[in-house]
Amino acid sequence: KIDAVIFDLDGIITDTAHFHFLAWKQLAEEIGISIDEEFNERLKGISRMDSLELILEEGNRQHDFTSIEKEEMAERKNANYVNYLDELTPEHVLPGIMDLIKSIKTDGIPIGLASVSKNAETVLRALNLVEAFDYCADASKISKSKPDPEIFLTACKGLNAVPERSIGIEDAVAGVESIKASGMFAVGVGKQLSKADYQLMSTGQLQWEKIKEAFNKWN
Numbered sequence: 001k002i003d004a005v006i007f008d009l010d011g012i013i014t015d016t017a018h019f020h021f022l023a024w025k026q027l028a029e030e031i032g033i034s035i036d037e038e039f040n041e042r043l044k045g046i047s048r049m050d051s052l053e054l055i056l057e058e059g060n061r062q063h064d065f066t067s068i069e070k071e072e073m074a075e076r077k078n079a080n081y082v083n084y085l086d087e088l089t090p091e092h093v094l095p096g097i098m099d100l101i102k103s104i105k106t107d108g109i110p111i112g113l114a115s116v117s118k119n120a121e122t123v124l125r126a127l128n129l130v131e132a133f134d135y136c137a138d139a140s141k142i143s144k145s146k147p148d149p150e151i152f153l154t155a156c157k158g159l160n161a162v163p164e165r166s167i168g169i170e171d172a173v174a175g176v177e178s179i180k181a182s183g184m185f186a187v188g189v190g191k192q193l194s195k196a197d198y199q200l201m202s203t204g205q206l207q208w209e210k211i212k213e214a215f216n217k218w219n
């Protein structure tokens with residue numbers, strides 16, 4: 001029996017991971033730090049302030065700014081990111097996701113969201129997907145971002161689901177670690193995710209029957 005399926009947002013439901021990258025890249029360039037897509041893998045699933053710290057470390061500038069300046073930089077990045085969100089429409093739901101959600105619902109299994117993004121609700125609204133989720137963990141009430149299991153455990157709790165009987169779907173290294181630390185079955189979409197219990201290269205390959213099969217073997 002599967003209690004719940006819990007989705008990550010950025011990079012799984014839609015490609016906002018790319019918008020986060022563009023916004024961080026611009027901010028980093030403003031302070032003379034250059035970041036590439038490979039470095040960006042480390043920012044996925046990491047909270048806004050923790051992401052900024054990683055970027056400052058990358059440029060060896062972690063001691064150059066006051067906390068007020070850091071807050072201001074994080075706000076600037078967010079304003080830039082939110083601008084990109086204006087372009088988001090239901091067409092930007094990633095391939096395979098709508099069918100997957102439909103199949104899970106047909107089986108009567110509750111669906112949750114485990115995103116540490118404070119913009120998660122705005123994103124779901126733009127995608128017209130608010131109704132699809134039975135429970136969304138509130139990022140503003142989470143004290144530790146991924147790889148800590150807090151966000152996935154909160155989503156499980158909200159759905160009355162036992163983690164060991166639930167499935168988490170993630171595109172980030174820190175996200176897969178968070179799922180595994182919670183005790184759930186981890187579906188990883190993308191490279192560098194060998195810690196996942198079931199790994200695919202793109203959301204278009206997500207098939208509910210195959211995921212169930214893998215979960216049953218693991219369980």
Ligand code: B16
Binds near residue numbers: 009045047114117
């Ligand atoms: P915000 P997820 C995460 O969302 C993103 O992967 C990460 O890149 C971002 O920094 C974080 O949310 C915080 O987002 O600045 O919008 O609050 O992967 O947990 O859905």
Ligand code: MG
Binds near residue numbers: 008009010171175
């Ligand atoms: Mg993600």
